[in-house]
Amino acid sequence: MADPPDKTNSYNSFIPDSTGAMVLDDEMSQQVTLNVSMQQCLAQANSEGRLISGFKNVFTFLENNSSELILFCILPENLWNDSRRKAAFRLVASFCDERRVRMIKVDDDQLVRKIIERTSSSQLSAGKADLSFECVLVLRRWPDQPCCDAELLRHHARFPGHDFDNLPLVRLLESS
Numbered sequence: 001m002a003d004p005p006d007k008t009n010s011y012n013s014f015i016p017d018s019t020g021a022m023v024l025d026d027e028m029s030q031q032v033t034l035n036v037s038m039q040q041c042l043a044q045a046n047s048e049g050r051l052i053s054g055f056k057n058v059f060t061f062l063e064n065n066s067s068e069l070i071l072f073c074i075l076p077e078n079l080w081n082d083s084r085r086k087a088a089f090r091l092v093a094s095f096c097d098e099r100r101v102r103m104i105k106v107d108d109d110q111l112v113r114k115i116i117e118r119t120s121s122s123q124l125s126a127g128k129a130d131l132s133f134e135c136v137l138v139l140r141r142w143p144d145q146p147c148c149d150a151e152l153l154r155h156h157a158r159f160p161g162h163d164f165d166n167l168p169l170v171r172l173l174e175s176s
Contacts, residue, residue, distance in 0.1 A: 034170050038104070041138060042074075042112065043119040050139040051116065054132035055088040059095065061137055067099035074136040076109035085134060092135050106170050109133045 045051050050071075052061050058073065073096045079085050096103050106112060113133040 031170070038074075038106065038170055039115050041072075042115045042136075045071075045138045046116050046119045048141070050141065052137040052139065053116075053135070055085070055092060055134055058092055058135050058137050059088070062092070062095045062099065062101070067101050069139055070101050070137055071140045072102045072104050072138045074104050074106055074112060074138065076106050076112060076134065078108050079134050089134070104170055112136060 042051070052058055062070075073092065075089070075093060079089055082089070093103065095101075110133075116133065116136075
């Protein structure tokens with residue numbers, strides 16, 4: 001009997017379908033869809049001025065505004081155990097949990113930065129060079145605007161918990 005497909009490198013997880021053609025497995029397909037949705041969501045929210053980044057800015061917004069204005073809080077897993085940021089990270093996660101703000105756990109804050117900077121004008125990017133992307137709030141859109149965030153909402157509905165440790169990881173891929 002053949003060994004099951006190796007899923008250690010999830011970015012190349014192809015398996016044969018019933019006809020023998022090599023296709024992406026379901027888990028990989030979902031990750032690719034989520035990755036594309038996350039990149040589109042961040043790019044669109046950035047171009048529309050609907051992003052708030054950095055612990056201080058995010059915390060201030062959470063403290064002073066209704067959670068109904070917030071679509072998601074994006075928190076990078078790579079910073080969860082960073083001793084310099086742990087207290088602030090846990091405070092933001094706790095505020096999100098308390099206010100029932102959807103949290104999305106991504107793998108890397110630098111990829112979030114790259115996605116956002118790629119969609120910023122050169123002037124705006126220069127001004128954001130010192131901004132932190134250790135957490136990012138994505139604010140809601142006006143009701144009459146089309147929304148690219150639907151896949152992320154479906155993802156969150158499948159995993160509705162507000163405990164950061166138990167949230168599934170969305171792996172970001174760099175795109176050109």
